[in-house]
Amino acid sequence: MNSTPKNRLLACILAFLPMWCRPGFAAEPPLVFPIREGDLHGLIDRDGKVILPAEFTQPLSLSDGLIMATKGAKTAFFDATGKMVIKPQDQTRGPFSEGLAPAYVPDGAGGKPGLGYVDRDLKTVLRGDFRDAGPFSDGMAEVAVPDEWGVVKRGYIDKSGKLAVPAKYDKTFPFSGGLGRVTIGRDQMRLIDKTGRDVTPAGIDFVGIESEGMIRVWSGRREGFVEASSAKLAIAPQFEQASEFREGMARIWQNTPAGGRFGYVDKAGKVAIAPRFTTAEPFSDGLALVKEEKPDDKTVFIDKSGKVVLRHEFDRVYPFTSGRAVFKSGNKYGYIDKSGKVVIPATWSFARPFNGPLAAVVDGRASAYIDVSGKTVWRSER
Numbered sequence: 001m002n003s004t005p006k007n008r009l010l011a012c013i014l015a016f017l018p019m020w021c022r023p024g025f026a027a028e029p030p031l032v033f034p035i036r037e038g039d040l041h042g043l044i045d046r047d048g049k050v051i052l053p054a055e056f057t058q059p060l061s062l063s064d065g066l067i068m069a070t071k072g073a074k075t076a077f078f079d080a081t082g083k084m085v086i087k088p089q090d091q092t093r094g095p096f097s098e099g100l101a102p103a104y105v106p107d108g109a110g111g112k113p114g115l116g117y118v119d120r121d122l123k124t125v126l127r128g129d130f131r132d133a134g135p136f137s138d139g140m141a142e143v144a145v146p147d148e149w150g151v152v153k154r155g156y157i158d159k160s161g162k163l164a165v166p167a168k169y170d171k172t173f174p175f176s177g178g179l180g181r182v183t184i185g186r187d188q189m190r191l192i193d194k195t196g197r198d199v200t201p202a203g204i205d206f207v208g209i210e211s212e213g214m215i216r217v218w219s220g221r222r223e224g225f226v227e228a229s230s231a232k233l234a235i236a237p238q239f240e241q242a243s244e245f246r247e248g249m250a251r252i253w254q255n256t257p258a259g260g261r262f263g264y265v266d267k268a269g270k271v272a273i274a275p276r277f278t279t280a281e282p283f284s285d286g287l288a289l290v291k292e293e294k295p296d297d298k299t300v301f302i303d304k305s306g307k308v309v310l311r312h313e314f315d316r317v318y319p320f321t322s323g324r325a326v327f328k329s330g331n332k333y334g335y336i337d338k339s340g341k342v343v344i345p346a347t348w349s350f351a352r353p354f355n356g357p358l359a360a361v362v363d364g365r366a367s368a369y370i371d372v373s374g375k376t377v378w379r380s381e382r
């Protein structure tokens with residue numbers, strides 16, 4: 001949305017999610033939603049009921065069925081209803097994922113205290129003496145281990161606790177789709193499998209994140225895609241720009257006789273919608289927001305055939321989620337449906353896209369959540 005100082009401030013008010021949550025919407029509608037009162041954090045459910053009041057010092061989110069909540073030096077865990085299932089303690093060092101959480105274990109490797117992993121009973125499952133330990137993802141967890149000189153390098157352990165990928169990398173990123181991303185030397189990004197074997201296709205210089213089973217890659221100034229399941233080059237680097245796949249389509253940018261234009265490619269590498277747009281957003285809720293070369297300079301919505309299915313008359317609109325799209329009229333925000341009908345009037349100072357059943361909005365200095373009918377289900381007290 002607009003990046004004026006006022007909107008940046010309002011966006012900060014809505015920035016509830018913890019840093020370790022990957023950006024973007026969840027594949028499934030979320031069960032809980034973050035709230036904030038001043039500098040303290042809490043959670044509501046999908047009906048707006050407060051399940052954890054805003055009294056915690058760190059942002060909260062549901063991971064592996066548990067909510068990690070911090071006050072001072074103590075951490076506790078709650079279920080999705082707000083029931084405490086692990087009492088406040090100073091042992092855990094991160095959220096649960098795949099049944100385990102990184103934690104300080106008194107019976108670490110060699111019988112010495114260290115950083116390892118515990119189960120939900122806080123029993124030591126994996127002993128270790130790591131300098132750092134991340135959540136499990138795709139059966140692998142990033143760990144940091146010092147060498148004999150005390151230089152810390154990063155690698156991966158598997159669920160047995162074995163260092164399946166040796167700690168020899170400067171940077172590591174979570175496994176996804178069976179592959180991990182690592183950095184060697186001066187930001188040389190590579191793809192590895194779960195044995196640590198470099199499976200980066202020849203000629204690839206840089207590697208992006210996995211999305212819908214496809215990994216964006218670079219060769220020089222050209223971009224293409226690797227298939228995560230096979231680590232094979234699925235779409236050769238040929239585009240001046242590309243973005244991650246969303247709903248089976250990836251946005252691309254290419255030079256045309258009319259100049260640089262955006263289009264879309266499918267997972268087979270076929271240009272499904274020829275580059276003809278001056279701006280374009282990823283597909284969301286079956287539609288993409290694009291701008292044609294028209295005198296009115298308005299954005300429009302297209303379907304996956306490239307057909308324009310919705311035009312609007314608003315100052316600005318944003319992509320659809322949950323059947324609703326934010327629009328801006330003057331200095332206020334509201335929502336339209338896929339027919340273009342205003343279903344939630346522009347009464348809000350700021351509004352975010354729906355994330356499942358709820359959307360975060362701002363009314364003056366107060367933050368709130370509304371449902372798809374526009375009903376306010378929660379509002380900050382301050």
